[in-house]
Amino acid sequence: MPSTSIAACPIPATCNWQPFGLPRRPANRTVVFRGFLEDTDQLKFVIDSRSEKAEQIEHQPWGEACWYFPNTREQFRIAGYLTLVRSSSADSEREIARQKSWQELSDAARVQFAWPHPGETRAEDAGAFSPPPPDAVSPLPNFCLLLLDPVQVDRLELRGEPQNRWLYRRDSSQSWSTLAINP
Amino acid sequence: MPSTSIAACPIPATCNWQPFGLPRRPANRTVVFRGFLEDTDQLKFVIDSRSEKAEQIEHQPWGEACWYFPNTREQFRIAGYLTLVRSSSADSEREIARQKSWQELSDAARVQFAWPHPGETRAEDAGAFSPPPPDAVSPLPNFCLLLLDPVQVDRLELRGEPQNRWLYRRDSSQSWSTLAINP
Secondary structure, three states, X not given: OOOHHXXXXXXXXXEEEOOEOOOOOEOOEEEEOOOEOOOOOOEEEEEEOOOHHHHHHHHOOEEEEEEEEOOOOEEEEEEEEEEEEOOOOOOXXXXXXXXXXXXXXXXXXXXXXXXXXXXXXXXXXXXXXXOOOOOOOOOOOOEEEEEEEEEEEEEEEOOOOOOEEEEEEEOOOOOEEEEEEOO | OOOHHHHHOOXXXXXXXXXXXXXXXXXXXXXXXXXXOOOOOOEEEEEEOOOHHHHHHHHOOEEEEEEEEOOOOEEEEEEEEXXXXXXXXXXXXXXXXXXXXXXXXXXXXXXXXXXOOOOOEOOOOHHHHOOOOOOOOOOOOOEXXXXXXXXXXXXXXXXXXXXXXXXXXXXXXXXXXEEEEOO
C-alpha cells in the first residue's frame, strides 16, 4: 500500500470516514488515526460501542477515510472494508490488538469510555464526567478497535502544474497497481 | 441555523461530505465551501458534472459535511438534502445562483472545468491541461452548483471540561431546536 506519505506525515492525526448512517443515509465524522495494525496495511481507529457509529458499521462494513494535508496540499481518499473488534471478539490476535490500543491511549482518552452514553440527552450530574480513571491495562467492554482494510486509494496532489492524481488499487492477489488519472 | 461559527471562521474553506459511492458504498471527499446561498441556510459547493460525485448525488440526494476547526477544536457535522444545479436547470433562481458561483471563481478554478475528463486515464497531451481560459461570465455546461440544505447539525466542542456537544434540528415548520447531548 502506498502509505508512506500518510504514515510519515506528522500533521493531522484525524481523518473523516463514513459508514452508513440511517438506512440509505451515509454519515461522516472526524476520528483520530491510531496508526497501522502491526505488519498490515490496516488503519486503526478506536470507537465506543455505545455510539451510533458502531451499529452503522455492522450494517455496512465499508468506509472511506479522507485526509487533506494543508501543508503539502494533498488529498488521500482511502476506501476499504471495516472490521469492528468488540470485547466479545473471538479472534485472539485482534483482541490483543484491541487491548494494546487501549493501553496506548492517554488517560484523558481512556476516561471518555467511562462517560455517560454518547449522543443521549446531556447528563445533568457533572460528576458523571469525572468518573474514576478506568484500568489502564484491561479495556472497558464498550471500547472497540476499528480496522479499515484499504482496497483503493485515490491520491490528489493539488500542488503541481497541473494537479496530479493517482489511483492505487489492490487486486485479489493483494498486489497494488498504480494508475495516473486526470485530476 | 446555528451557522455563525462556520460562516465567521476564516480557517478551513474545505469540508468533507459524502453522497453514495457505488451501490451501498458511501464515498467521501474534500470540497471547498463557497458560502451560503443568498437569504438561505443552504451551503454552496461547486462540482463538475463529469465527476463521479454528480451521478452519486442524483442517486442519493443526502449528504453530510464534516468540518473540524483545529484552532477552536470544534467539529461540526451538517447533514441534509443535496440539490445539484446543472446547466439544464429549469429553476431560474438556481440557474442565476449557478452563474454567480461561476463568476466568483478564480481563473485557476474555472479553467479546471475545461480540463480533460476527471478520473479517466491521465491525458498524455500536456496541452490538455492548458486550454484557453473559459469565459468568465457564462459557465461551461459541465459546471454545477451543489446545495446542501441542512436539517441536522451535530456540534462537538472538544475544548471544555468535559467536552460539550449539541444537536440542532430543523422541524417541518423550519424552526431549529437545540438539545445538549453527551459528547
